[in-house]
Amino acid sequence: MNARPGSTWQWQVQNRLTTPQDFAQAFGLGEDWQAFAQQASSRLVLGVTPYYAQLCQAVPALLKTILPDPQELVLAANETSDPMAEEATRPKAAIVRRYPNRALFLLCNQCATYCRYCTRARLVGDRAQQLGKKQWQEGLDWLAQETEIEEVILSGGEPLMLSDARLEWILEGLKKIPHLRFIRFSTKALAVMPQRITPDLARLLGRFKPLLINAHFVHPCELTPQAAHAVELLLAQGIMVSSQSVLLKGVNHQTEILAALFRELYYLGVRPYALYLCDWIAGASSFRGDLGEAQKIHGALRQILSGPMLPKLIADPPGGKAELSAQVLEGNQGYLLTDWQGKLVPYPKVSGPNEKQDPRFL
Numbered sequence: 507m508n509a510r511p512g513s514t515w516q517w518q519v520q521n522r523l524t525t526p527q528d529f530a531q532a533f534g535l536g537e538d539w540q541a542f543a544q545q546a547s548s549r550l551v552l553g554v555t556p557y558y559a560q561l562c563q564a565v566p567a568l569l570k571t572i573l574p575d576p577q578e579l580v581l582a583a584n585e586t587s588d589p590m591a592e593e594a595t596r597p598k599a600a601i602v603r604r605y606p607n608r609a610l611f612l613l614c615n616q617c618a619t620y621c622r623y624c625t626r627a628r629l630v631g632d633r634a635q636q637l638g639k640k641q642w643q644e645g646l647d648w649l650a651q652e653t654e655i656e657e658v659i660l661s662g663g664e665p666l667m668l669s670d671a672r673l674e675w676i677l678e679g680l681k682k683i684p685h686l687r688f689i690r691f692s693t694k695a696l697a698v699m700p701q702r703i704t705p706d707l708a709r710l711l712g713r714f715k716p717l718l719i720n721a722h723f724v725h726p727c728e729l730t731p732q733a734a735h736a737v738e739l740l741l742a743q744g745i746m747v748s749s750q751s752v753l754l755k756g757v758n759h760q761t762e763i764l765a766a767l768f769r770e771l772y773y774l775g776v777r778p779y780a781l782y783l784c785d786w787i788a789g790a791s792s793f794r795g796d797l798g799e800a801q802k803i804h805g806a807l808r809q810i811l812s813g814p815m816l817p818k819l820i821a822d823p824p825g826g827k828a829e830l831s832a833q834v835l836e837g838n839q840g841y842l843l844t845d846w847q848g849k850l851v852p853y854p855k856v857s858g859p860n861e862k863q864d865p866r867f868l
């Protein structure tokens with residue numbers, strides 16, 4: 507029997523909205539937007555699954571996360587294309603190592619849906635930087651030699667854009683490395699294409715336990731029956747599921763929205779793990795609030811959520827993450843955070859309009 511159109515992840519990928527015309531038609535966008543998008547189309551990667559487009563039609567806050575805006579062409583103070591300085595800690599095309607005991611394994615630079623605040627905007631959607639079997643093998647060989655590494659985080663782009671067969675090949679390779687004790691996926695698929703979590707995929711991932719799916723949800727409206735079903739399939743295979751979110755102005759920058767998100771995740775069996783400040787990624791200033799505001803929201807959440815529902819509030823400056831439960835010092839120019847090594851690191855304040863045209867678009 508043929509699957510209903512829309513019910514398979516392959517259909518969702520094949521029928522993504524990828525052009526300014528697709529977006530204009532789906533979201534009723536005017537001529538000004540179309541002119542901007544047409545002009546910038548060779549430089550702004552566009553993509554959204556029909557499933558997530560429908561959610562965006564119903565929830566304008568979600569539309570902001572996928573709809574390019576002229577503000578994206580403006581480089582605000584302190585913004586950069588690589589805010590976590592990953593390129594300085596990227597020994598192989600597919601590997602980023604920022605910490606001694608774990609490494610990121612970048613499987614793919616394509617995404618089902620492209621987020622406008624993406625920390626890896628410099629890589630995603632760029633066909634010239636496509637990752638494939640050669641880069642995966644180099645990554646596996648590198649991981650096999652780095653005996654301090656206990657955990658590998660499969661990321662991208664969207665790692666679940668790979669077929670089951672390719673994922674199996676990579677997971678089998680990882681399983682052969684004796685010092686690797688734990689596999690984590692970092693994925694947005696549960697939010698934007700929950701159809702990707704098929705019973706077959708859940709069974710495949712279940713063979714490689716202990717394994718954590720760290721999903722990326724930003725809004726309670728993403729927790730649809732389809733997303734809940736995807737979580738159920740994973741949990742039924744004994745796979746751990748957690749979630750990370752980014753604090754985004756105009757999307758979820760409110761205590762009530764985040765409280766609903768974390769509460770509902772928890773009731774689905776998903777542990778809210780981290781709430782990240784929006785990175786200093788180029789062109790994302792419309793999403794970014796100040797660290798002080800984030801602390802206030804997190805403080806309010808602490809008062810209304812039970813302990814396991816409350817994610818850590820985390821900033822991610824170039825040297826590695828800083829949990830904001832640790833010491834934060836505030837000065838006129840910015841903050842000093844305590845990073846994961848206990849070192850004080852500077853962190854900018856969100857400032858006024860010290861903006862210039864992003865050199866990528868000149």
Ligand code: SF4
Nearest residue numbers: 617620621624663694
């Ligand atoms: S799905 Fe992840 S990698 Fe892809 S654009 Fe969104 S945040 Fe970036």
